[in-house]
Amino acid sequence: MEKQLASYDPSSGELLGKVQVTSLEQINDKVDQAHVAALNWSKVGADERVNTLHNAYANVEPHVDELAILLSREMGKDIRRATGEVHGTVFGGPYIAQAALEALKISILSVGTTIEYKPLGLVAVISPWNYPLAMANNLILPALVAGNTVIFKPSEETPLIAQAFIEKLNEILPPHVLQIVYGDGAQGKALVESNVDMVAFTGSQVVGRDIMARASGQLKRLVMELGGNDPMIVMHDANIEAAARFGVASSFENAGQMCTSTERIYVDERVADEFEKRVVELASAYTVGPWDMPGVNIGPIINDDQHRKIIEHIRDAEEKGAKVLLGGVNHPARYINPTVISDMHPDMILEQEETFGPVVAISRYSDIEETIRRANNSTYGLGAVVFGGKEAEAIADQLEAGMIGINQGVGGAGDAPWVGAKQSGYGFHGSPDGHRQFAQVRVVNR
Numbered sequence: 505m506e507k508q509l510a511s512y513d514p515s516s517g518e519l520l521g522k523v524q525v526t527s528l529e530q531i532n533d534k535v536d537q538a539h540v541a542a543l544n545w546s547k548v549g550a551d552e553r554v555n556t557l558h559n560a561y562a563n564v565e566p567h568v569d570e571l572a573i574l575l576s577r578e579m580g581k582d583i584r585r586a587t588g589e590v591h592g593t594v595f596g597g598p599y600i601a602q603a604a605l606e607a608l609k610i611s612i613l614s615v616g617t618t619i620e621y622k623p624l625g626l627v628a629v630i631s632p633w634n635y636p637l638a639m640a641n642n643l644i645l646p647a648l649v650a651g652n653t654v655i656f657k658p659s660e661e662t663p664l665i666a667q668a669f670i671e672k673l674n675e676i677l678p679p680h681v682l683q684i685v686y687g688d689g690a691q692g693k694a695l696v697e698s699n700v701d702m703v704a705f706t707g708s709q710v711v712g713r714d715i716m717a718r719a720s721g722q723l724k725r726l727v728m729e730l731g732g733n734d735p736m737i738v739m740h741d742a743n744i745e746a747a748a749r750f751g752v753a754s755s756f757e758n759a760g761q762m763c764t765s766t767e768r769i770y771v772d773e774r775v776a777d778e779f780e781k782r783v784v785e786l787a788s789a790y791t792v793g794p795w796d797m798p799g800v801n802i803g804p805i806i807n808d809d810q811h812r813k814i815i816e817h818i819r820d821a822e823e824k825g826a827k828v829l830l831g832g833v834n835h836p837a838r839y840i841n842p843t844v845i846s847d848m849h850p851d852m853i854l855e856q857e858e859t860f861g862p863v864v865a866i867s868r869y870s871d872i873e874e875t876i877r878r879a880n881n882s883t884y885g886l887g888a889v890v891f892g893g894k895e896a897e898a899i900a901d902q903l904e905a906g907m908i909g910i911n912q913g914v915g916g917a918g919d920a921p922w923v924g925a926k927q928s929g930y931g932f933h934g935s936p937d938g939h940r941q942f943a944q945v946r947v948v949n950r
């Protein structure tokens with residue numbers, strides 16, 4: 505019997521719909537079809553591919569409102585944030601396509617040598633649930649512009665929003681250029697091991713390692729955007745109001761389920777009382793609830809495992825001597841009330857691992873060198889933020905992360921790369937160099 509993948513509203517538990525899990529046989533069929541489709545797609549030329557992609561995205565535009573509601577219901581984020589993600593994906597798609605087109609143009613070296621960007625073949629795009637459209641879109645688009653075909657495996661938590669989006673694109677795209685595979689890690693593994701030429705992945709470190717191991721036999725090309733445990737340092741001469749506002753907003757964004765959310769805050773002890781007081785005031789004003797509740801800004805946690813993990817991190821901190829200034833271990837099912845914890849220590853899970861929940865975790869420091877060591881003492885290196893005066897730049901320079909924010913968040917402007925250092929990433933996407941990772945570079949002498 506065909507296996508079904510059910511999708512539920514994470515706050516109410518209501519069944520939203522089902523898709524058919526893609527069998528291993530069907531995955532192999534899709535891979536074969538994708539290689540055949542690649543023959544034409546790679547030949548039509550990048551300008552025509554981008555033109556087709558513009559038309560495909562225009563075809564989604566009339567549906568942005570229904571997509572936003574579906575994204576909210578399936579993933580739990582409030583309708584304002586879901587609308588932002590859908591708009592960014594659908595209206596921003598053509599800009600990414602255009603930027604990739606520019607990045608992949610032939611360049612001529614003065615000695616009569618050209619550098620060309622050819623398709624790799626078939627790219628598997630495997631994505632997480634926390635930004636189910638945006639994360640996938642960032643990888644699918646440069647892969648298609650470069651002339652590859654794509655098989656996309658969305659998270660098992662968010663198959664319906666992926667299906668709705670891809671179906672609209674596929675009303676315009678040629679057959680089998682962009683296909684979808686439904687399922688969990690089993691389908692992800694099968695896809696990585698199938699006859700794909702590249703795996704573009706966004707998700708956890710642990711799965712990233714598994715993908716690298718499985719891809720190693722054929723040395724498949726990899727781009728992997730992985731988890732984070734982002735530190736924030738608040739110096740004695742920081743603007744405390746701005747730092748507190750950023751620290752709370754970044755820790756609570758998307759109910760803390762964001763790869764670059766602030767996970768650990770180190771604050772100079774001279775300003776720690778003032779900072780903590782303001783953090784608690786700001787955090788207390790957050791409203792927890794389902795996506796359609798007026799004024800809600802912290803939605804449900806995606807599943808029971810993740811909910812349990814966040815509570816375990818909070819409990820471990822409490823048992824090891826941390827102070828709970830707000831929230832704590834008692835939360836209704838699938839929700840975590842805004843939580844603020846002080847006296848975080850290096851032996852707490854909260855400091856060592858990615859919590860991925862709406863928790864502000866604070867530690868006071870007197871020695872900045874020791875604090876920099878603590879901030880860097882992690883296999884992660886996605887983002888890092890410093891709030892402070894004229895020394896902030898020098899402190900930021902010593903932090904081991906791919907994206908740095910000085911008196912502001914990380915992320916950069918326009919077509920900046922989205923890049924992790926250490927085990928937060930392998931390769932990267934965005935920016936001309938990022939787009940080129942979806943192509944085979946060729947040097948031709950004439």
Ligand code: NAD
Pocket residue numbers: 630631632633634635639657658659660687688689690691692693696706707708709711712714715729730731732762763764858886922924928
């Ligand atoms: P996950 O790694 O558990 O799953 C991601 C995807 O991989 C899912 O589609 C899943 O089905 C699939 N998968 C699971 N096991 C697999 C395997 N062995 N081989 C191939 N595919 C497999 O991550 P998640 O829980 O969906 O997402 C949360 C994680 O993603 C967090 O760690 C977060 O920091 C990270 N993330 C990183 C970024 C970034 O840009 N760096 C962005 C968003 C999320």
